[in-house]
Amino acid sequence: MSILARKAASATRRTFLSGGAAVLAALPAWAADDPPANDKNRSRLILLGTGGGPTPKPNRSAPSQVIVVNGASYVIDCGNGVARQMVLAGVPLASIRDVFITHQHSDHNADYGNLLWLSWAATLATRVGTYGPPPLANMTRLFLEMNDYDIKTRMADEGRPPLKDLIAVHEISAGVAVMRDANVTVTAALVDHPPVKPAFAYRFDCPDRSIVISGDTRPSQNLVRLAQGADVLVHEVMYLPALEQVIGAEPNAKSLREHLLASHTTTEQVGRIATEAGVKTLVLSHFVPGGAPPIKDEVWFDAVRPFFSGKLIIGRDLLEI
Numbered sequence: 001m002s003i004l005a006r007k008a009a010s011a012t013r014r015t016f017l018s019g020g021a022a023v024l025a026a027l028p029a030w031a032a033d034d035p036p037a038n039d040k041n042r043s044r045l046i047l048l049g050t051g052g053g054p055t056p057k058p059n060r061s062a063p064s065q066v067i068v069v070n071g072a073s074y075v076i077d078c079g080n081g082v083a084r085q086m087v088l089a090g091v092p093l094a095s096i097r098d099v100f101i102t103h104q105h106s107d108h109n110a111d112y113g114n115l116l117w118l119s120w121a122a123t124l125a126t127r128v129g130t131y132g133p134p135p136l137a138n139m140t141r142l143f144l145e146m147n148d149y150d151i152k153t154r155m156a157d158e159g160r161p162p163l164k165d166l167i168a169v170h171e172i173s174a175g176v177a178v179m180r181d182a183n184v185t186v187t188a189a190l191v192d193h194p195p196v197k198p199a200f201a202y203r204f205d206c207p208d209r210s211i212v213i214s215g216d217t218r219p220s221q222n223l224v225r226l227a228q229g230a231d232v233l234v235h236e237v238m239y240l241p242a243l244e245q246v247i248g249a250e251p252n253a254k255s256l257r258e259h260l261l262a263s264h265t266t267t268e269q270v271g272r273i274a275t276e277a278g279v280k281t282l283v284l285s286h287f288v289p290g291g292a293p294p295i296k297d298e299v300w301f302d303a304v305r306p307f308f309s310g311k312l313i314i315g316r317d318l319l320e321i
């Protein structure tokens with residue numbers, strides 16, 4: 001990087017840091033406020049969990065997002081604790097309309113069944129469509145079988161409808177137009193996350209804007225095409241300088257390193273992807289490494305900013321965008 005470029009990046013960083021925590025997260029002005037009551041079609045994107053990887057972390061919950069339009073909630077990925085995160089975000093469990101799984105890794109699907117089950121045990125009484133790669137149908141069947149005793153007990157004692165009748169499973173194996181209703185049009189694209197196949201990114205075209213969720217992926221031209229001109233891209237990110245420190249002590253460090261490098265997207269790559277796709281806002285999430293000790297927000301910002309000049313948001317749990 002030239003001296004002039006370094007000075008420009010430094011000035012950008014100073015501007016970014018000068019406003020305190022609110023500016024640090026690069027929040028739009030309305031992000032912390034509820035949409036006006038008369039603006040039913042305004043979409044709300046809430047990052048329920050922003051950590052990457054299957055192990056529980058002290059500072060970030062497991063991967064999940066929810067998009068809310070006109071009171072209907074569309075959940076993307078179901079990492080551990082997603083139901084509680086929705087409650088903390090103030091999103092009613094009964095509002096769940098559809099659930100989308102990007103791929104079958106435990107940090108993205110661990111609470112798929114639990115979200116439906118716990119929502120049903122609370123207030124959910126309407127049908128929910130679930131979408132994702134195989135074996136989603138068999139996972140659903142086995143989950144209901146495993147919890148059959150509790151489900152039948154609550155049906156008898158509390159007068160609840162059969163949980164299985166509230167779940168409509170749709171397995172997808174290729175990039176397709178997934179679903180459409182009065183609030184959103186959802187499209188899936190195959191992305192690259194070896195060795196897990198298939199893995200998907202999803203695009204949500206809402207009445208007011210378009211939102212793309214990358215899922216887990218290495219750089220993918222399918223994702224670039226899916227995200228062309230999108231208003232918001234939520235993309236996973238990996239910071240290489242901190243990677244060795246985190247995995248160095250692991251007994252399986254060699255194979256873990258190989259997996260991470262082959263199946264995830266670095267800070268430089270994610271900036272270039274967002275630029276190529278022409279997205280307006282890039283939101284970093286699914287941070288790798290994402291545990292303790294935490295990497296400061298400005299480190300993530302500085303690592304991506306040279307490669308993307310649009311609005312850049314460093315995601316955190318329960319952040320609304």
